[in-house]
Amino acid sequence: MENILSRRSIRKFTKTDVSDDQITSLLKAAMSAPSAGNKQPWEFIIIKNRETMNKIPEFHKYSKMLSIANLAIVVCGDSTKAFKRGFWVQDCAAATQNILLAANSLGLGSVWCGLYPDEEIYPQMQELLKLPKDIIPVSLIALGYPDEEKPPSERFDENKIHYEKW
Numbered sequence: 001m002e003n004i005l006s007r008r009s010i011r012k013f014t015k016t017d018v019s020d021d022q023i024t025s026l027l028k029a030a031m032s033a034p035s036a037g038n039k040q041p042w043e044f045i046i047i048k049n050r051e052t053m054n055k056i057p058e059f060h061k062y063s064k065m066l067s068i069a070n071l072a073i074v075v076c077g078d079s080t081k082a083f084k085r086g087f088w089v090q091d092c093a094a095a096t097q098n099i100l101l102a103a104n105s106l107g108l109g110s111v112w113c114g115l116y117p118d119e120e121i122y123p124q125m126q127e128l129l130k131l132p133k134d135i136i137p138v139s140l141i142a143l144g145y146p147d148e149e150k151p152p153s154e155r156f157d158e159n160k161i162h163y164e165k166w
Contacts, residue, residue, distance in 0.1 A: 003105050006152045010109025011065040013144030018070045022106055026073065026143075029102035033094035037083030042095045045074040045129055045137075052128065056140070059124040063113045063140060070144035073099060074115070074125065080134045089116065092138040099141055109146030112139055 027044055035041070047053055053066040066072055075096045077088040096112055103110040115122040116138045125137040 003101055007101055007104040008150040008153065009111040010144075010146045010148060010150070011111050011142070012146065012148040013065070013068050013070060013109060013142075014147045016070070016145040018108060018143055018145070022108065023071070023073075025106060026099050026102050029098040030073075030075070030095040033091065033098045035083075035091045035094070036087035039081045039083045039088070039091065041078045041081035041088040042092050043076040043078060043135055045076065045131075047072040047074065047129075055128060056125070060113060060115075060121050060140070063142065065111060065142050068144070068147075069142040073141045073143065074129065074137050075099070075139045075141070076131065076135045076137045077116075078134060079136050088136075089138060096139040096141065103141075103143055107145070108143055109148075110141050110143045112141055114138075115140055 023046060030042065030044065031040070033042075048071045053069065053072060056066050056072075057064045075092050077092040079088055082088040100110050100112060115125050116136050122137050125131075125140070126133075126135070129137070131137065
């Protein structure tokens with residue numbers, strides 16, 4: 001519970017590199033996410049190239065932190081592997097959340113930048129990364145060692161809980 005409740009969106013990073021072992025741990029966590037029909041439609045693109053990372057904020061205004069992040073992971077879904085129409089998006093969202101939680105447990109900072117279904121953003125990411133047409137970029141996660149501290153947020157709201165019916 002502590003890891004879940006202490007996870008925050010981090011947008012400032014130090015210059016310390018994230019190790020390959022840490023990246024592998026993040027991807028193992030991602031691929032441990034639940035998947036509808038166990039189709040596991042996810043694919044992952046690791047971006048470390050500074051030139052590529054600097055191009056993304058040109059079309060995604062909420063990704064400016066990439067200029068100082070150590071790396072980014074783009075979580076993509078293979079739309080041909082959906083258990084039922086659209087379930088691949090949920091699978092990729094679960095994989096994204098697992099990366100965020102794993103990053104926090106490893107002492108890394110991360111922030112989820114949405115791509116899909118924004119029709120002005122995700123096609124540009126497809127083009128930048130030269131993705132096949134059936135591979136849809138769902139989320140972009142900026143990662144690195146945090147250069148900011150944020151207290152846990154208190155989002156629990158009893159007014160959002162309903163039993164049996166609305």
